Amino acid sequence: MSIEVRQINKRFGDFVALDDINLDIQTGELLALLGPSGCGKTTLLRIIAGLETPDRGSILFHGEDATDTHVRERQVGFVFQHYALFRHMTVFENVAFGLRVRPKHTRPTDAAIKQKVHTLLELVQLDWLADRYPAQLSGGQRQRIALARALAVEPRVLLLDEPFGALDTKVRKELRRWLRRLHDEMHITSVFVTHDQEEALEVADRVVVMNKGRIEQTGTPEQVYDQPATPFVYQFLGDVNLFHSRVHEGWAEVGGTRFAAPEAGDKAVIYVRPHEIDIQRIATDKALAGVITHVRLLGATVRLEVNVAAGDPVEVELTRERYTEGRWSVGEAVWLSPREARVYAG
Amino acid sequence: MAGTQNAPRSIVTTESPLVRWLLTAIALLFVALFLVIPLVSVFAEAFKQGWQLYLAALIEPDALAAIKLTLLTALVAVPLNLVFGVAAAWAIAKFDFKGKSFLITLIDLPFSVSPVVAGLIYVLLFGAQGWWGPWLAEHDIKIIFAVPGIVLATVFVTFPFVARELIPLMEAQGSEEEQAALVLGASGWQTFWRVTLPNIKWGLLYGVILANARAMGEFGAVSVVSGHIRGMTNTIPLHVEILYNEYNFVAAFACASMLALLALVTLAAKSYVEWAAARQAAEDRRQAVE
Numbered sequence: 363m364s365i366e367v368r369q370i371n372k373r374f375g376d377f378v379a380l381d382d383i384n385l386d387i388q389t390g391e392l393l394a395l396l397g398p399s400g401c402g403k404t405t406l407l408r409i410i411a412g413l414e415t416p417d418r419g420s421i422l423f424h425g426e427d428a429t430d431t432h433v434r435e436r437q438v439g440f441v442f443q444h445y446a447l448f449r450h451m452t453v454f455e456n457v458a459f460g461l462r463v464r465p466k467h468t469r470p471t472d473a474a475i476k477q478k479v480h481t482l483l484e485l486v487q488l489d490w491l492a493d494r495y496p497a498q499l500s501g502g503q504r505q506r507i508a509l510a511r512a513l514a515v516e517p518r519v520l521l522l523d524e525p526f527g528a529l530d531t532k533v534r535k536e537l538r539r540w541l542r543r544l545h546d547e548m549h550i551t552s553v554f555v556t557h558d559q560e561e562a563l564e565v566a567d568r569v570v571v572m573n574k575g576r577i578e579q580t581g582t583p584e585q586v587y588d589q590p591a592t593p594f595v596y597q598f599l600g601d602v603n604l605f606h607s608r609v610h611e612g613w614a615e616v617g618g619t620r621f622a623a624p625e626a627g628d629k630a631v632i633y634v635r636p637h638e639i640d641i642q643r644i645a646t647d648k649a650l651a652g653v654i655t656h657v658r659l660l661g662a663t664v665r666l667e668v669n670v671a672a673g674d675p676v677e678v679e680l681t682r683e684r685y686t687e688g689r690w691s692v693g694e695a696v697w698l699s700p701r702e703a704r705v706y707a708g
Numbered sequence: 709m710a711g712t713q714n715a716p717r718s719i720v721t722t723e724s725p726l727v728r729w730l731l732t733a734i735a736l737l738f739v740a741l742f743l744v745i746p747l748v749s750v751f752a753e754a755f756k757q758g759w760q761l762y763l764a765a766l767i768e769p770d771a772l773a774a775i776k777l778t779l780l781t782a783l784v785a786v787p788l789n790l791v792f793g794v795a796a797a798w799a800i801a802k803f804d805f806k807g808k809s810f811l812i813t814l815i816d817l818p819f820s821v822s823p824v825v826a827g828l829i830y831v832l833l834f835g836a837q838g839w840w841g842p843w844l845a846e847h848d849i850k851i852i853f854a855v856p857g858i859v860l861a862t863v864f865v866t867f868p869f870v871a872r873e874l875i876p877l878m879e880a881q882g883s884e885e886e887q888a889a890l891v892l893g894a895s896g897w898q899t900f901w902r903v904t905l906p907n908i909k910w911g912l913l914y915g916v917i918l919a920n921a922r923a924m925g926e927f928g929a930v931s932v933v934s935g936h937i938r939g940m941t942n943t944i945p946l947h948v949e950i951l952y953n954e955y956n957f958v959a960a961f962a963c964a965s966m967l968a969l970l971a972l973v974t975l976a977a978k979s980y981v982e983w984a985a986a987r988q989a990a991e992d993r994r995q996a997v998e
Contacts, residue, residue, distance in 0.1 A: 413887055433890050440891040446884035449991070450906040460892035463902070497991040515892055 363424045363518040363551050364389045365410060370419035372405055372575075379405040380416070381575040390549040392542070394566035396556055398598070402575040403555045404443075404523055410553065411521050412436045423518065436519075439512030439550075443524040445504045447496040453507050454479055454492040460515035482510040485544075502533040509541075513548075522554035526561060538565045559599045563587060571595045593706045596633050603639070603676050605632040606708060614705050617650030617670075621703050629708040634700040636665065636679035641688070641696050649697035652676065657692055666690060668698060750968050753961035765951075765959035766966070773939040774947035774963070777855065781930075781943060782923040785862040789919050793870025794912065798904070800871075801878030802886070812875070818867045826864050827932025830857055853935030858943065861929040866919040873915030877908055910985035917981065921974040925967055 367385040372378075379402045387393050395403040408414040410421055412433035420429040428436060447456050455462075457479045461470055470478065483489040486506040496504055505525065512520060525541065526534040542565050545552055556562050562569045563583040571578045571586055571594070579591040590596035607614040607623075607630050614623040614630035623630045645651065655675065656667035664685040666678045676698060680688070690696075723731075754762055765771060796815060800808060818826065832838050834851040844851060851857045885907065889899040905912075927945040934941045936950065944963055951960035 411891060413891070433887075434893050434895070438891060440888070442884050442888060444884065446888040448885055448888070448903055459889065459894070459902070463889070463892065463894040463898045495991075511888075511892070 365519060365551065365553075366422035366425070367406070367410070368420045368422065370406065370409060370416045370421070372402070372409065372414070372416050378575045380409070383419070383575075383577060385570060385577065385580070387551060387553060389551055391567045392545045392552045392554070392565065394554055394556055394562035394569045395572060396559060396562040396569050396598075397572035399557060400574075401572040403557075403572050406572075407521050407523055407553060407555050410519070411438050411440050413440070437515065437517050439515065439517030439520045441505075441508045441512050441520075441522040441525055443527055445496075445508040447504055447508060447511070449496050451495075452492065453483070453488070453494050453496070453499070456496070456507060457482055457511045457514050459511065478514065482514055485513075486510045500533075501529050502537055505529065505537060509544075517550070520550050520552040522552065524556060525554050526556070526558075534561075541565060563599070571598060573598070590704065593631065593633065596704055601636050601677060601679075603634045603636065603674075605634065605673065605703075606630075607632055616700050616703065617698065618646075618648035619699050619703075621700075621705050623705050624707045627707040630705050631708040632700075632703050632705050634703045636677040637663075638700060638702045639676065639678045640699050640701055641666065641668075641678050641680070641690070642699075643694070643696060645697055646699070649699040650676070651695065651697055654690060654692050654694050654696060657690065668696060670698070747968055750961055750964050753957060754965040756961075757958050761958050762962045762965075765962035768959070770939045770942070771947060771959070771963060774942045774944050775966070777858070777941070778924050778943045780855070781859050781862050782920055784859045785866055785923045786916060786920050788863055789866050789870050790912070790916055792867070793874060793915060793919075794908075796871040797874035797878050797908075800875050802883045815868050815871050818865050823861075823865055823926065823928030824932055827861050827929040830860055830864075830929075830933050834860075852933050853937065853941060855941065857933035858930050858941060861933045862923050862926055865926050865929050866922045869919035869922065870912065870915035873911050873918070874908055877911040878904075881907055910981055910988060914978065914981045914985065917974055917977050921970065924970055 365385075365387040367383055367387075370380050370383040372380040381402075383402075383406060385406075395406060397403045405414060409416050412428075412431060416429070420427055422428060423431075423436070448459065451459070458475050461475045461478065464470075480489060480492070483492055486509060488503055488506055488510070491499065491503060491507070496507070499507065509522075509525075526537055529537065538561055554565070563586075566583060568581065569583055569586050570580045573594050579586050579595045581589075586595055587599050590599060596602060605616045607616065609623045609628050609630050612623055613620045614632055615621070616632050616634070621632060642649070650670050652668040652670040654666050655669050656665075658665040658667075662682055664680050664682060666680065666685075668676045668678055670676055678698065680690075754765075766775075796811070799805070800812060831852055833840060834844060834857065835841050836845065836852070838852075851860070885903050886899050889903045890896075894902065924943075925945060926943075927949070930943055931946060931949075934943070934946055936942060936946060938950070942950065944967055948960050948963045948967070951957075951963065
């Protein structure tokens with residue numbers, strides 16, 4: 363089912379949580395709301411769910427206005443950041459809850475509930491935990507039970523608030539692949555909130571990057587990563603080096619390398635990702651001179667920190683092989699030249 | 709309530725054996741002097757002249773009337789405060805509204821006001837010379853020096869127990885589980901019965917036990933509004949006082965022994981609830997840590 367978000371505004375006191383948000387979510391897609399904490403992404407998710415009411419604007423489910431529909435009747439599945447499993451109920455009862463509270467005439471029989479719950483527990487591969495209590499489960503297991511519980515009511519939309527936020531890195535990676543596969547099987551319109559750009563880029567069909575209550579960019583993972591619409595998106599989706607430059611006849615430059623600058627203004631900010639910088643020992647007039655001050659090994663890649671004459675230290679990322687071949691070491695004089703860059707008016 | 713029994717004892721905070729022994733001895737001596745000896749003496753005095761006199765003192769009509777009135781008072785006051793306590797705690801812990809801290813202060817009022825003053829408030833309101841006294845007399849409604857006054861005074865003094873117990877508990881638990889229940893289609897009522905109540909049941913029971921003990925044992929406030937009419941408006945504590953003032957020591961202590969027994973039962977029940985709640989809290993903590 364499609365969701366349309368129309369001109370949503372929300373304030374908490376003086377704090378503007380959401381400022382005129384418009385968003386179309388297609389049927390069956392998996393959408394990520396990505397942004398730093400306090401950007402309004404969770405508030406937007408809660409407004410879609412009906413757990414929060416917007417000050418202005420409307421939410422349409424499949425073209426129908428659902429703004430005033432009570433959360434109870436919205437038929438959404440919501441997975442809370444800390445799962446919010448009912449602590450005094452077994453896993454089975456947790457998953458069965460949504461079916462048991464239905465009014466008598468639509469409530470399935472006990473046998474039907476039992477079958478449905480077991481089917482769902484099999485889907486999340488935790489059928490063997492049916493009689494346990496939430497306190498006896500690991501974080502990853504709780505996460506999957508929370509998902510099974512949300513799916514039990516056959517929601518039209520699945521909403522997940524920082525679904526992997528409270529898990530350790532390894533479990534997190536497993537679970538997000540698993541969620542992606544699950545989504546591919548079920549095709550339920552899903553929205554999840556995250557502050558982790560890697561998670562958003564890996565799992566989602568489309569990513570909505572948010573900042574300070576506004577949408578910065580909406581697009582596929584490739585689009586937001588390769589063609590960031592704003593400096594914020596560029597910075598948020600990965601590490602970045604900043605260079606300030608004056609604009610001469612439509613060109614900005616970094617250590618002699620020229621890049622096309624936007625029309626407006628005579629100043630520009632140039633963003634270069636650490637892996638888009640070439641490093642060499644031979645001085646050229648089109649390179650930036652500097653000295654290596656730190657070397658950090660990060661598994662498959664290596665980060666060099668290079669002090670340059672003007673501005674902040676520059677980060678350069680090399681593959682392990684290139685680092686070993688080059689035998690770079692701290693204290694060496696090097697010359698840097700950016701291969702690619704994005705230039706925004708400064 | 710949650711125990712710290714699992715916290716490892718650090719060598720830094722452990723005293724020498726002599727100091728530990730001394731502190732324990734002082735504490736035990738104090739407990740014996742001020743708690744155990746009086747308690748034992750109550751029963752000793754009560755049974756001084758044998759079983760028959762003890763029983764006779766309890767089944768004498770005025771004593772029976774006092775027991776009945778005490779039970780009736782507790783039966784009305786405790787459920788009233790249970791409902792109010794849950795409602796107030798729910799409102800305070802799960803919602804933000806104007807005047808919240810004022811409401812919390814109000815709930816504490818009966819703790820900070822002398823019970824005698826509490827009783828006098830009701831005399832001032834409902835007594836013959838009170839604000840509504842003439843109107844009540846006209847309609848032949850008796851509150852002061854009658855059962856309704858006693859119940860009112862008791863409700864007042866036991867007011868904070870349940871709410872005070874539940875507010876911190878509900879605040880700590882937050883409202884995410886309730887939200888989850890609502891999203892899953894539960895009504896407000898279903899959410900309360902199936903999610904909220906099971907989560908607070910031990911704290912609620914604890915508050916009810918304390919409120920009940922206070923309701924049955926209250927002297928000051930009830931004494932002011934009761935009028936001490938034998939067989940009519942005497943609760944057990946008031947009955948004990950009258951017997952004692954009449955030098956009927958065996959009967960006085962016999963009735964007092966019932967209150968002492970109630971205290972012991974309350975302690976046992978309270979310990980059990982504390983134990984059960986601590987177990988639940990430990991489980992919650994484990995859940996929160998992981």
